[in-house]
Amino acid sequence: MRQFYNFVIKEFIHILRDRRTLFILIGMPMVQILIFGFALTNEVKNSKFAVIDRAQDERSRQLIAQLDASRYFELTAQYPSIESLEGAFRKGQVRLGLVIPEAFGKEMERPGGTALQLIADASDPNVANTLVNYANAVVLDFERNVSGEKKIPYTIQTETRMLYNPQLKGAYNFVPGVMAMVLLLVCTMMTALTVVREKELGTMEIMLVSPIRPLKIIMAKAVPYLLLSILNIASILLLSVFVLDVPIRGSLPLLFAESILFILVALSLGLLISSSTASQQSAMFISLIGMFLPTVMLSGFMFPIENMPLPMRVVSNAVPAKWFYNIVRSVMIKGVGLQHIWKETLVLLGMFGFFMTMAIKKFKVRLV
Amino acid sequence: MSKLAVILRKEFRQIIRNPAIIRLIFVMPIIQLLVLPNAADYEIKHINLQVTDHDHSALSRRLIDNISATGYFQVVGYGTNSKKAMAAVEMDQADLILEIPHHFEKDLIREESARLMIAVNAINGVKANLGGAYLNTLIRQFNGDIRTEWIRPERLMQPYAIKTTHTNWFNPEMNYKYFMVPGILVLLLTMVGMNLTAINIVREKEIGTIEQINVSPIKKHHFILGKLIPFWVLGLVVLTIAFGIARLAYGIIPLGTYGAIYVFAAIYLLVILGMGLLVSTFSATQQQAMLVSFFIMMIFILMSGLYTSIDSMPEWAKWITRVNPVTYFIEVMRRVVLKGAVLADVTRELIIITCYAVLINTLAIISYKKRS
Numbered sequence: 001m002r003q004f005y006n007f008v009i010k011e012f013i014h015i016l017r018d019r020r021t022l023f024i025l026i027g028m029p030m031v032q033i034l035i036f037g038f039a040l041t042n043e044v045k046n047s048k049f050a051v052i053d054r055a056q057d058e059r060s061r062q063l064i065a066q067l068d069a070s071r072y073f074e075l076t077a078q079y080p081s082i083e084s085l086e087g088a089f090r091k092g093q094v095r096l097g098l099v100i101p102e103a104f105g106k107e108m109e110r111p112g113g114t115a116l117q118l119i120a121d122a123s124d125p126n127v128a129n130t131l132v133n134y135a136n137a138v139v140l141d142f143e144r145n146v147s148g149e150k151k152i153p154y155t156i157q158t159e160t161r162m163l164y165n166p167q168l169k170g171a172y173n174f175v176p177g178v179m180a181m182v183l184l185l186v187c188t189m190m191t192a193l194t195v196v197r198e199k200e201l202g203t204m205e206i207m208l209v210s211p212i213r214p215l216k217i218i219m220a221k222a223v224p225y226l227l228l229s230i231l232n233i234a235s236i237l238l239l240s241v242f243v244l245d246v247p248i249r250g251s252l253p254l255l256f257a258e259s260i261l262f263i264l265v266a267l268s269l270g271l272l273i274s275s276s277t278a279s280q281q282s283a284m285f286i287s288l289i290g291m292f293l294p295t296v297m298l299s300g301f302m303f304p305i306e307n308m309p310l311p312m313r314v315v316s317n318a319v320p321a322k323w324f325y326n327i328v329r330s331v332m333i334k335g336v337g338l339q340h341i342w343k344e345t346l347v348l349l350g351m352f353g354f355f356m357t358m359a360i361k362k363f364k365v366r367l368v
Numbered sequence: 369m370s371k372l373a374v375i376l377r378k379e380f381r382q383i384i385r386n387p388a389i390i391r392l393i394f395v396m397p398i399i400q401l402l403v404l405p406n407a408a409d410y411e412i413k414h415i416n417l418q419v420t421d422h423d424h425s426a427l428s429r430r431l432i433d434n435i436s437a438t439g440y441f442q443v444v445g446y447g448t449n450s451k452k453a454m455a456a457v458e459m460d461q462a463d464l465i466l467e468i469p470h471h472f473e474k475d476l477i478r479e480e481s482a483r484l485m486i487a488v489n490a491i492n493g494v495k496a497n498l499g500g501a502y503l504n505t506l507i508r509q510f511n512g513d514i515r516t517e518w519i520r521p522e523r524l525m526q527p528y529a530i531k532t533t534h535t536n537w538f539n540p541e542m543n544y545k546y547f548m549v550p551g552i553l554v555l556l557l558t559m560v561g562m563n564l565t566a567i568n569i570v571r572e573k574e575i576g577t578i579e580q581i582n583v584s585p586i587k588k589h590h591f592i593l594g595k596l597i598p599f600w601v602l603g604l605v606v607l608t609i610a611f612g613i614a615r616l617a618y619g620i621i622p623l624g625t626y627g628a629i630y631v632f633a634a635i636y637l638l639v640i641l642g643m644g645l646l647v648s649t650f651s652a653t654q655q656q657a658m659l660v661s662f663f664i665m666m667i668f669i670l671m672s673g674l675y676t677s678i679d680s681m682p683e684w685a686k687w688i689t690r691v692n693p694v695t696y697f698i699e700v701m702r703r704v705v706l707k708g709a710v711l712a713d714v715t716r717e718l719i720i721i722t723c724y725a726v727l728i729n730t731l732a733i734i735s736y737k738k739r740s
Contacts, residue, residue, distance in 0.1 A: 018652075018653070018656075020652070020656055021653070021655060021656050021659065024656070024659045024660060024663065025659065028659065028663045031663075032663070032666060032667070035667065035671075035685070035688070036670060038682060038685065039671065039681045039682060039685035039688070040670060040671075040675075040676050040681075041676060041680050041681075042492065042676060043497060043680055044497075044677050044679070044680055045677075045679070045680045046679045046680060047677070047679045047680075048679060074679075086537075089537060089538070089707070090703065090707050090709065090713065091703075091713075092699055092702070092703065095679070108529075108530065112529070113529030113530055113531060114529075114530055114531070115530070115531045115532070115533065116530055116531070116532045116533075117532070117533055117534070117535065118532055118533070118534035118535070119534070119535050119537055120534060120535070120536050120537065121537060121538060122536035122537060122538055122539035122540065122542055123538045123539050123546070123547055123702050123706040123707060124544075124547050124677075124702075125536070125539055125542040125543065125544045125547065126544060127677055128536055128539075128542070129498070129542070130497065130498060132534045133498065133501045133502065133505070134501065135532070135534075136505065136532055137501055137504070137505075139530055139532055140508065142530070143529065143530050153480045153515065153518075153519060154476055154480050154481070154511070154514055154515045154518055154519070155480070155481045155482075155511065156476065156481075156482050156483070156484060156507060156508075156510070156511045156514075157481065157482070157483050157484070158483070158484045158485075158486055158504055158507055159483060159484070159485050159486065160486045160487075160488060160500050160504065161485065161486065161487045161488065162487075162488050162490035162500075163457060163487050163488060163489050163490055164489065164490055164491050165490035165491055166490070168490055168497070170676075170680075172490075172491050173491055173492050181666075182666075185662065186659075186662075189658060189659075189662065190655070190659075193654065193655045193658060194655070197653075197654070197655065200574075200575075201574070277388075278388070279386075279388070279389075280567065280571070280654045280655075280658075281386075281389055281564075281567060281571070281654075282388050282389060282392060284563060284567060284654070284658050285389070285392040285393075285396065285563070286392070286396075288559070288563060288658065288662060289392075289396055289397075289556075289559045289560060289563060290396055292559065292665075292666075292669075293400055293404055293552065293555060293556070293559075293669075294400070294403075294404065296669070296670070296675070297404050297407045297408065298404075298407055300492075301492070302408075302675050302676075303407050303408050304492060304495055306414050306416070307414060308406065308407050309406055311406070312403075312406050312407045315403065316407070326460070329491055330458075330460075333491050334458055334491070336458050340458060340459060
């Protein structure tokens, strides 16, 4: 045990002396949580829309102003014809077009009403869908405003409440997501690389013949990263609470304990990668290029998992970040306790056990 | 020139004789390109709805039937207990709660007006907004139907009705894969290119072989070019394979010209590879280089406009997207593949990316020092 302890100290000194790496390791998660926390949102807002206003009357101007004033749209330009609008679409300057027919205002007053045409840039279908929905909602509001005092009989009013996130802040979703991503990738990559580095530089040979059990040496390499990551969790949480205004509604010790469990999963995965690769390049390839996009896309914070086709839902279960994202979201934002996340916790424990066993099994004490 | 040829031969050999890496370079992107685009479906469906019905009237049941008949909503729970409904949201079993108050039907008949409550789990913005908006639309339609049935005909012809129709340009079938596949292709190409070059020079530093190059008569720009060209060729091969997959697996054939994509990609690769080399010359260990390029890449990828809309970002973040080369490539892809752009249509992007390439590679050459 004493030997193990000494090795941990040695690894620590290694990391502390490499100021630049240390600086990046501590600074990077903070910078990322700030950038993504403020910049990313799944909401579609301030989308550019253009108008072909064939009516040019009071009502059409009111409608355009109301669209422009909503949080979802921003008027860019008015075009005289469909052709010129198409040009703007092609250049990506406009996401939604609104065509107002001639005599819009007059037709509105008549029984039977009038018709509007919306044109959406469906090259991004998700955004197009959302924009059409929003535009419809704004038009309905406009309709209601205009009909004003005239009481429409048999009206069902709806009252919509946004639970947990009334201001629809992107950070509520992205802080847990980015946290899962950064912790997973950094921990996995760092452990994988430090061990493989010893192989590449030839110092592994020395360790394998030393009296201490080689497995212990490798574990000792993971310990400093565990502590560093705990520091990172603390800094991420501090920033999200005090700068991004994301609350921690649940228990803080629980959140920390779960994060540490997640870090252990990442570290053991890193060890597994390191024991099955021979060069830092391959280790990097697997831990970074292999894991980056699957983590972004399959952990649920970019694309809701329930929306995916069945095979993808099955595949997503293998992504550790998915489980952790659920945990963080539940504890931080919803404020629920362990009884709601025991399943996720068990899965992470299982993953940790599996990766660790595999890593130990695959670890070779011989060079060839 | 012959010096460059010698270096190129060396670099190419170094890549080819490492089959483990070659395999990873090709296999990893191909698998991801085959799997990942299937995940990116924002289409609203499978929204889990919890209904709390305090009314238990014919009307409330009809409303619920109407909602579940659309296929977008699954009624996962039905009851009279508001607390239970909340618990379902806490457990992630429900995304939305529809609460029908007591006397809903009665109010609507007697007072000519009634209320409904909707509660949305708003942690994930997509579901919150779309699900909520869609449920509202359904209720309005329902409202319209009821009105038509109940009202005497002379009151029915109400003015101020606006009908809206919509057209989806460039992608009428709303196939999100047409958008996602080229986007993911760009991301994969970027990651492979940048990571390979980022740890390349630093690897020579770590192993010590850089000393030999430093004492050789090779010029600085020869060295950088020698590192660039093999990966550039490799990048274009990966791009070609990826387009093959896009065509075979997803049926994606650009409406515009392949020429426009290749010209842009060729210059774009220089930017990405140059960036990798720049990181490499500044790093002391492969670990450092990896960390830095991971940091840059994560920002590039998440701020590229592929996953979240750039319009929704605050002004300072839009500036990040403007210096982000990935944004430009994704925009060019979208225009060429879906909007049928040819080379002339992407001139602005082409000029920007060319300036970028010159700048980055000059920096890379300057910052590589032959002294240790």
